[in-house]
Amino acid sequence: MSLAPGRPLRARFPIFAAMSGQPFHYLDNGATGQIVDVAADALLGFETRSRANVKRGVYGLADAATVAFDKARASMAAFLGAGSSEEIVFTSGTTMALNIVAHGLAGELRPGDRIVSSVLEHHSNIVPWQLVAGPAGAVVRAIPATGEGRLDLDALAAMVDERTRIVSVTHVSNVTGAVSDIARIRALAPDAILVVDGAQRAPHGPLDVQAMGCDFYALSSHKMFGPTGAGVLWGRGERLDALPPFLGGGEMIRRVSFDGTSYARPPHRFEAGTPPIGPVLGMAAAARWLMQQDWSAWAAHEKRLGERLLNGLAAIDGVRVHGPQGLQERLGIVAFEVDGVHAHDVCQMLGDRGVCLRGGHHCAQPLMERFDVAATARASLAPYSDADDVDALLQGLPEVIGRLR
Amino acid sequence: MSLAPGRPLRARFPIFAAMSGQPFHYLDNGATGQIVDVAADALLGFETRSRANVKRGVYGLADAATVAFDKARASMAAFLGAGSSEEIVFTSGTTMALNIVAHGLAGELRPGDRIVSSVLEHHSNIVPWQLVAGPAGAVVRAIPATGEGRLDLDALAAMVDERTRIVSVTHVSNVTGAVSDIARIRALAPDAILVVDGAQRAPHGPLDVQAMGCDFYALSSHKMFGPTGAGVLWGRGERLDALPPFLGGGEMIRRVSFDGTSYARPPHRFEAGTPPIGPVLGMAAAARWLMQQDWSAWAAHEKRLGERLLNGLAAIDGVRVHGPQGLQERLGIVAFEVDGVHAHDVCQMLGDRGVCLRGGHHCAQPLMERFDVAATARASLAPYSDADDVDALLQGLPEVIGRLR
Amino acid sequence: MSEDLYQEALVAMAKSGIGAGRLEAPDGTATADNPLCGDRVTVDVRMDGGRVRELAHKTRGCLLTQAAAACVADHVPGMDADDAASLAEAVRRWLAGEGDPPAGLEIMEPVRAVRSRHECVLIAYEALRDALGNAGTSR
Amino acid sequence: MSEDLYQEALVAMAKSGIGAGRLEAPDGTATADNPLCGDRVTVDVRMDGGRVRELAHKTRGCLLTQAAAACVADHVPGMDADDAASLAEAVRRWLAGEGDPPAGLEIMEPVRAVRSRHECVLIAYEALRDALGNAGTSR
C-alpha cells in the first residue's frame, strides 16, 4: 500500500499532472501542501453526489452524511492517537483551533498569571494569547530561541513558576524546521496547561498526543494534503469538558432560551454552525491515507533531501541558513537569507524558473527580529519532493544572486 | 444565460445526475442547498490544479491564487451590493460572521445596554449575543413573533430606547419563511447598530445591503449553492473600521511583537489564518452565476410552488402550518406540524419515499416554544424544485399519517 | 427501511403509555434532551435499598423515544441500580454495533442502521442513569 | 516575466539611494508596513507652505519597495502637498489597471501583472500620504 516517496508518489497528487509541461518545483509545503487524490475525491464526492447537512436530518442522504462525519472524527482520532472520537473538535484550521483554546481559557486567567509562548511561534500561537491576556491582566512571556532557531528550554526551566498557567508552543517551527521536545516541556511545566501547535508536524505522519503529554493539539487539513477550510483541535477529555464554549450558534447547544442557554457536551460544544463538511471529509481521507504509508522510508527520504538542500545552500556564497545545522530533531523546512538580495526578489525570480518558495516573515515576526532580518526565503519539503526540486533551487539561486546583487 | 427554474435547471446541479434512478425530492434547501456545477468546478479546480496559499507568495501559482481570491471578494461585493470589496470579510459561514460581529462589539457594551434579537432567530443569532452580553452586564431582549410567525414590529417600536445599542434580526426566518422589513426596523431603531442574518435570504438572489440600511450582513456559501466551509460578513466601511479583531493569527496583523501587536485594516483584520480558499472561490462562482439569472422568473416559480405546497398541506387533515398564510413577504420555507405524529417520524417515513425534509427545532427553540411545539417538519424550496417534489410530499404525507397515527 | 423501523411492535410499545407520568417525591429524577430536535425525557425513580422500586417518565418525543421510555419503565423496576445505570452505555454500544440488545430493545433492531435516530433511543436511558445518580445520594 | 520586472532601470533606481536617510525635525513623518513580508518605509517631509520642500525615506525592503521609495524622493519635492498626498490612490488605481502611471513609475509597468507585489510599490506612497497628513497640522 505504501508508495515510494519522491516522484512515484506524484501519481497520487493531481497538481503534478495539471502542471506537467511546465517547470514545477513545489517547495512551499510549509504554506500549504498539495491535495492527495483521495482527499479531493472525498471532498468532491460529498459536495456533488451526496450533500446534506450533518447532525440534523433523518432522510437517507442526511443520515449518510452524519455517518461519514462520525467516521471522519474517528479517523482523526486515530491519526492523532486520541483517547476517543469525542476529543476531536472540527475547526476551520489551526488558527481557529488555537483561538478556541485561548478564548476558552480566558475566564480562568487572573491578573498576574503567566502564559508562556515562544519566539519561534507562528503569529497564530501568539496573537490569540495576547488578545485574551490583556483584558485578564495576565502576561504573555516568550521562551527565547537559541541562535540556531530552537526553543531555549534551559531558559524555560528558569521561567516556569506557580503563576505559569499555560504553555503554548509549536511542535515544529515553520521557519527553522526545529522539532520541539514536548516531553521535556511537559516535565518542566508539569502544572501548566500545555498547548501544542501541530500545523507543521501533522504532514509528517501520524501522532500520539497522549504519549506526548500535552493537553491540546491543533492542526490544519490543507497542510496535511487535505482540502483548505478544515482543521482539528484535539483536547484531552477532562480539559475539553472543562472548557467553556467560545463561538455561539447552532449545534453547540443543549437548550436555547432567552431566559438562559445551556451547552452541549464536547466536541459539539465547540462546533457552532454548519461545519465545513466537505473539507472535513477530505481531511479525514488524507489522514487515513497518511496512516497507511511507510513513515520510516518517508522520513529517510526527507532527511536525504534536507541534507542535500542544506549542503547545497552552504556551498553558495552569501547564503545563510537560519536554523539547526543538521537534520537531527529537525524537519525539511529551510529558511535562508541572501546577502544583499531581498527574499521577495529571490522568490520572484526563482518563481519564473518554476521553483516555488515562500519569502517573507512567515508569520513569525518575533523570530525574524531574533535573527535580525526583515524576511527570509524558505524551502519546505513534502514526501513528493525529489532531488530535482532541490537542484532546481540550488542551480537557480546563484544565477538570481548574480542578476540582482 | 438564465435557465428556466425547475427541472431544466437541474442540469447545472450534479447531485441530480448522481441520484437519478432513485426517487429524490430534495426539499431541505433551508439546511443546505445543492452545489451548482460552476461552484464545484471552482472548488475542485483550485484544490487539484492550482493550489497555493493566498496573500503571501510571489511565484506564479501563488500570485494567481491571490488574484482569484481578490476576484472572489469583488464578486461577493457585487452580489451583496457592497460599497467596496474591502467591506467583504470571508468567514467559514454565517455563524462565524455573527460571532465576529457580536464578540467585536462586546467591548462597546456597558452594563444595562440592550441588545435586541428576536424570537424568530436561528440560534446563531441568539447565542453569540448571550455570550457577550453576560460578562458586559448587557441584556438581550427578544422581539416577539406574531401568531403567524413574523417579527412583531409594533412591539419593537415599544422596545427601542436609548440603551438599545444593537438590533440583530434575521432577514428571512428559516422556519416560517417570513421576510423581515429591514427598512422599517432601521427606521424604528435609527441609532442602533443593525445586524442582519441573511443565511436564508442569500439563496434567493442578489442583495442590496446599502439600500437596506443595515450595518452588518451575514451569509453562508453552502445555502447559496456554493461549497460548505465558507461565508461572508459584510460590514459598512466605517463600522468595520471601528470593529476590533476577534480571532488572532496570521494575515490579520500589521506587526507582531511580544511588546505589542498592531492589526491590519479590514477586511484582513478579521481573516486570521489561512482562509477556506477553495470554498471561497466556489462561493464566489456560485454568486456570479446567481447574478446572471432571471430572478423575476425564479421568484414567480417559487411563489407558484409555495402556493401549491401551502394549499396542499391545508387540505390534509390534521396538518397545521406554522407561518404566514400566503406568499406575500414570505419565501418558500414551510414548517408544519402533524397532529399526533412527531416530525422525526414524518421525515423518516417520507425519507424512504425520497422526500427530503427536515424535522426538529431547526435551531430555533424560542420560536418552537412560541408555537408550543417540540419539533416541526419543514419543506424548503430552491429554484430547481418542481411540482413533482411538492406532490411527492403531498401524496406521501397522508399515507404516513395513516400508518403512524 | 422505515417500514421495518416502524414495525407494529414498536408502534404499539410507543403508544402503550407504560410508565407514563410522574412519581410524587421520587428519590431521583433527571431530564435528558435530544439537542437535535428538542425532544426530552424526564425519569423519576423510587429506590428500595440498591434496587429500583418504582419508575415513571414524562416523555415528549417521537415514536422511538416514546418506545424507549416505555421499555425503560417496563424492564427497569426490580433491577439492581448499578445494572440499570449501566444500561445507557450498553445501549450506546449496541447501537454502535457491539453486543446484544438490552432487554426489550429487540424491537428496535432496525434503528441501528439509522445513525441520526440513535439519540432518540438513548435519551431515555441517559435520563434513567442520571436519575439513579441523583438517587444515589439518598440511597 | 521577472526579467521584465527587474529591468535595469528599476534595479538602478532601487540602488540609487535617492532620498535615503532621515530629516532632522521633519514637519511630518510616517511609517508604512507591508504586512506580508515585514518591509517598512518611513518617510519624513519638510514643508514650505502648501508644498513639499524636502523629503527623505528610510526603507527596508525589496527592490520594488526601494525603487518606489527612491521614486517618491525623486519626484515629490516641489509638489503641492495635496497632489502628493493623492499619489497613493493614483498608484493603487494604476496597479489595479486604471489610468497612467504617476511620474517615475513607468519603469514599474510589469509589476501591474503581479498582484502579490503591488504592496511593495504602494507602501512608500502610503507613508508619504500619512507623513503629509501629520505635517498638515503644522502647515
Ligand SMILES: Cc1ncc(COP(=O)(O)O)c(C=O)c1O
Ligand atoms: C436563519 C439562519 N441563520 C443562521 C444559520 C447558520 O448558518 P451556518 O450553519 O451556515 O453557519 C442558518 C442555517 O442553519 C439559518 O437558517
Ligand SMILES: Cc1ncc(COP(=O)(O)O)c(C=O)c1O
Ligand atoms: C506553525 C504554524 N502554526 C499555525 C499556522 C496557521 O495555520 P492556518 O493558517 O492553517 O490556520 C501555520 C501555517 O501557516 C503554521 O506554520
